[in-house]
Amino acid sequence: MTATRMTNYDRTMLRVMNDPRGRRLRATAARRRSTVAAHVALTAAIVALLTHFCLSRAESTWAAVAVVVLLLPWMVAQGLINGATRGLLELRERALDERQLAERSQVLARAHRATTVLLAVAVLGLFASGMADGDALRTYAPPALAAGLVVHFLMPVWVAGLTARDEPAEDEPATLP
Amino acid sequence: MSEQVHNRLAMVRAERKVSRQSLAEAVGAHYQTIGYIERGQYNPSLDLALKIAKFFDLPVEALFSLEPFRPLTDEVYGRKQP
Numbered sequence: 001m002t003a004t005r006m007t008n009y010d011r012t013m014l015r016v017m018n019d020p021r022g023r024r025l026r027a028t029a030a031r032r033r034s035t036v037a038a039h040v041a042l043t044a045a046i047v048a049l050l051t052h053f054c055l056s057r058a059e060s061t062w063a064a065v066a067v068v069v070l071l072l073p074w075m076v077a078q079g080l081i082n083g084a085t086r087g088l089l090e091l092r093e094r095a096l097d098e099r100q101l102a103e104r105s106q107v108l109a110r111a112h113r114a115t116t117v118l119l120a121v122a123v124l125g126l127f128a129s130g131m132a133d134g135d136a137l138r139t140y141a142p143p144a145l146a147a148g149l150v151v152h153f154l155m156p157v158w159v160a161g162l163t164a165r166d167e168p169a170e171d172e173p174a175t176l177p
Numbered sequence: 178m179s180e181q182v183h184n185r186l187a188m189v190r191a192e193r194k195v196s197r198q199s200l201a202e203a204v205g206a207h208y209q210t211i212g213y214i215e216r217g218q219y220n221p222s223l224d225l226a227l228k229i230a231k232f233f234d235l236p237v238e239a240l241f242s243l244e245p246f247r248p249l250t251d252e253v254y255g256r257k258q259p
Binding site for chain 2: 086096097098099100165167168169
């Protein structure tokens with residue numbers, strides 16, 4: 001941890017993020033990948049439903065209800081990823097040690113690269129569809145913008161979840177050099 | 178870019194009966210960081226290496242080295258390296 005003093009909030013969050021409950025759910029890379037995949041799928045569904053709710057002219061109260069229902073498993077998946085990364089992205093800098101700060105920088109850099117590629121693909125796709133059909137830009141731009149914002153916001157979480165390493169076994173036998 | 182830094186942390190920690198958690202708290206690091214250092218998956222900064230050495234009251238070169246450590250029995254009983 002850094003030399004700056006931690007507040008009560010920092011200590012509470014540190015405890016929450018290092019809560020050993022649910023350790024088995026995030027113990028292996030396969031389980032962490034499954035959690036991230038579920039989180040991505042739930043996020044996509046929520047964004048699609050919200051976009052439909054906001055843009056559709058038809059009655060779409062069901063979409064709002066579905067979003068509320070999906071938010072619960074989404075929050076569970078988010079909590080599992082945060083637990084797997086020990087709050088790498090959630091905790092303040094002063095609650096992280098030097099290795100975690102270095103890992104956070106790596107995760108943010110990778111997420112930035114991935115988001116840049118995805119945004120480039122989205123922009124090219126929009127331009128291409130706009131050239132093919134004049135109305136396509138107007139139709140696809142709002143959902144593409146919403147999806148872009150969400151991906152930009154959540155990509156670091158997904159990258160952190162996918163790159164989290166297995167926990168070293170506690171008190172594993174010391175190996176002689 | 179970073180070179181592998183060899184260490185004897187796991188052995189010294191086991192010998193002194195210190196848990197990862199208590200070492201981590203003493204040096205202001207996360208307990209996983211201690212585990213990653215022991216497994217050679219993370220090279221500590223000079224600052225952290227010195228703090229760990231101070232905790233065990235050992236010179237830093239007794240715990241960390243750029244060269245692989247010789248087995249302790251060889252060092253104690255003076256067997257020559259091939």
